[in-house]
Amino acid sequence: MLFRKGNWNFVRNIVFVDKNRQKYKLVASIFSPRRMGMRLRTFIIRRALLMIPTLIGVTLLIFAITQMFTPEQRAASFLSGEPRRPDVIPRIIQTHHLDDPIYIQYYHWMSRVLQGDLGFSSYSHLPVLASLLQATPATIELVMFAIPITIIMGVYLGVVSAVHRDTIIDHATRFLSIIGWSLPTFWLALILLAIFYGQLNWVSAGRLSFEQMRFVASESFTKYTGIYTIDGILNGQLWITLDALKHLILPVITLTIVQIALIVRVMRSSMLEALGKGYTILARAKGLSDDQVVNKHARRNALIPIATLSGILAAGMLTGVVITETCFNYMGLGHFAANAAMQLDIPGVLGFSLFTGIVFVIANLLVDIIYVFLDPRMRLG
Amino acid sequence: MDVTEFKKSMAPTIKELKFTIGRIKRSPLSIIGVAILTFYVLVALLAPVLAPPNPRDAYIMPHSSWDPIPRPPSPEHIFGTTYQQYDIYYGCIWGTRTAFRIGFLVVLTVLAIGLLIGSISGYYGGIIDELLMRFTDIIYAFPGLILAMALVIALGRGLDNVLLALVLVGWPTYCRVIRGEVMRVKQEDYVEAAKAMGCSDFRVIVRHILPNAIYPILIMASLNIGSVVLTAAALSFLGLGSGPSYADWGQLVANSRDYITGNYGNMFAYVHAFTIPSIFIFTFVLGWNLVGDAFRDILDPTIRRR
Secondary structure (H helix, E strand, O other): OHHHHHHHHHHHHHHHHHHHHHHHHHHHHHHOHHHHHHHHHHHHHHHHHHHHHHHHHHHHHHHHHHOOOOHHHHHHHHOOOOOOOOOHHHHHHHHOOOOOOHHHHHHHHHHHHHOOOOOEEOOOOEEHHHHHHHHHHHHHHHHHHHHHHHHHHHHHHHHHHHHOOOOHHHHHHHHHHHHHHHOOHHHHHHHHHHHHHHHOOOOOOOOOOHHHHHHHHOOOOOOOOOOHHHHHHHOOOHHHHHHHHHHHHHHHHHHHHHHHHHHHHHHHHHHHHHHOOHHHHHHHHOOOOHHHHHHHHHHHHHOHHHHHHHHHHHHHHHHHHHHHHHHHOOOOHHHHHHHHHHOOOHHHHHHHHHHHHHHHHHHHHHHHHHHHHHOHHHHHO | OOHHHHHHHHHHHHHHHHHHHHHHHHOHHHHHHHHHHHHHHHHHHOHHHHOOOOOOOOOEOOEOOOOOOOOOOOOOOOOOEOHHHEEHHHHHHHHHHHHHHHHHHHHHHHHHHHHHHHHHHHHHOHHHHHHHHHHHHHHHOOOHHHHHHHHHHHHOOOHHHHHHHHHHHHHHHHHHHHHHHHHHHHOOHHHHHHHHOOOOHHHHHHHHHHHHHHHHHHHHHHHHHHHHHHHHHHHHHOOOOOOOOEOOHHHHHHHOOOOOOOEOOEOOOOHHHHHHHHHHHHHHHHHHHHHHHHHHHHHOOOOOOO
């Protein structure tokens, strides 16, 4: 008996020691600043280095597009304030090396880009970079509201659709999200505009109403960020914030309806997969309520693919922004790009493309880094 | 081969076909999608009957005057007219052919390029693969519409240049997906077996790998036709399309862009001018999306029997 007991304890000790060691290892790998830091730092550095060829490629692509124009057409982007006399063009071609071999041209073009000189926009009568930077806060404001709303609603609808698989709720959700995906953005925007701005006269098009616009332009209002909802709070002028929010409602609804299908579709299929996994069945077998199984066990695991979608979602948003901002006369990046395109403002459109390309590459880097933090499997390698 | 033997050999194919038709019948969404697409195919085929073609060029919309104000539906123009009196009914009917041309031409070209480069890159790997991946990274750095916009600006306005731009923007995606599928199938035992039997690389790729890799790509293509038509319409709306007289749905909307909210007191005076062509765009894209979405579940051999 004693021997047996001792034997049993001995075995149990081994098991426990071993388990503790493993636990200790696991804890160490998560919390040890040295190991964690090293691995993340090498990952980030490697990922950042991989970004450089892509960035160079992005500039090469835009440069290749500029090469489709004749030197005379390209010279037009250097005309800013000067009087437009015919003898100006040959001089510009000479001073800016527009007739030289391609690699020399690329060198000069690249050095101008690195100095922030993207040419002069004939649409906005400003240097391209200046007009882009001027328009950026408006787009950030729009996307800042549209992306979280799209994700939250999309995840909710996707979960509901998966939980009620093959019922009328599922069919309705999928059908509605496919309808949103198929709607031409401009028509949705125009019809909302005609109803709410034209007929009901809720608010005017643009970012702010006339009175608020004048106040924002006056000296008693400081533009800290250029994002009016935030600036209104910082200045203690809540009526500006409220007015900006009112003007945001319809553009945000437009963007959300068009983009939500993507999230719903991915969330539904990843939720269906999670609901069929062993841990969900175990949770049900333990007798947990349906809500707990869905919310705590299945949904958390199903959320991981959504993080990878954020790049595609951001691309969709930027595409949607071009049309939405144009329709609602909302003075952001998309509005600038669309109007530059309509007026064949070549430096404007190419500068905008280069700008979005670079912002995108950097954003994707950030997404990858955040993804590593989110997914423990990636973090522990 | 006599008839009974032929029947015997065809039996599994017929059984699968029956199963597929049964699945389609049970899925209401795919029936709606197929119905919509059938309608559009009929409209495209019967266009000369539905709207007698313009003797100069069938794709140029006839117009009676240069009056800039869109007119509401009337007996002569049952959908009304746009800016400069282009007949919306005529534009919608002949625009169906334009929409099919945009969708098929772009997607088939992109599919062909993708199959060629994607399968070579996936099968052989090496330097082609590396170059392709870096190149797709660069294209992926731009949202599609924005790069297409820049390309159309550089190539010049017009529908042909819109199509070219959409092909240039679209092919890397297909290459990447096809490459991934080829790399997955390449490791299967039957490919090894085919190689061991002395099949040439060409035969291995065309007869053994591609038939097993093609389903996800075909489904992607059918979903893509809709989004290509949408993007082309968006570019037309931005004024980069074919010019005001060409029968193209996006162009019809663009024609009336300056007449959106109507005049004071009657805000919906011109609503027909952008709504009717938009409904055509919307239902066309919806049809392709419904069919693609339903066929994803039905045709994919790995999940169809679940």
